[in-house]
Amino acid sequence: MRDTKLPIYWKRDLVVAGIVTIMPALTTAKTYPDTGKNAMADHPYIGMWVTEDGLVRHELLANNRYDEARGERQSVYQGRYRVTDNYIEYWDDTGFTADGEFIDDVLYHGGMVLYRQE
Structure with a gap:
């Protein structure tokens, strides 16, 4: 039998045989809550992330806000x-949600691959 356990800090919706199962976040992992205008000023992921073609520019701001430009x-x-x-995890002002993952200083988000802009 294949081991399908995910790390417990992942909060993911899994579709198994047509049934949606929500895995709870059961961790005390370090998170950065929205606690002020410079809440994440020293976080390593703050800054501009850009697709290889430069069309999508995704800026993570120190106040736990993001701003995305396209074209x-x-x-x-x-x-x-x-x-x-x-x-x-993202919560857009219009109501939709999204997520992503940083792997080896690359952001995988919404089917896109974004690289840190120096």
Whole structure:
């Protein structure tokens, strides 16, 4: 039998045989709550993340907010985010949610691959 256990800090929706199961976040992993305008000023993921073609620019701000630009359109998506270890959750101001993961200083988010812009 294949081991399907995920790390307990992952909060993921799993679809198994057509049934949605929600795994709870059962961890005390270091998170960065929205506690002020510079809550994450020293976090290593703060800054601009860009797709290889430069069309999507995703800025993670120190106040737990993000601002995403696409093409020549600025601030297409804005909202708040939370980082837990290398996992990121987004809550857009319009109501939708998304998530992503940082692996080897690359952000995988919404089917996109974003690289840190120096």
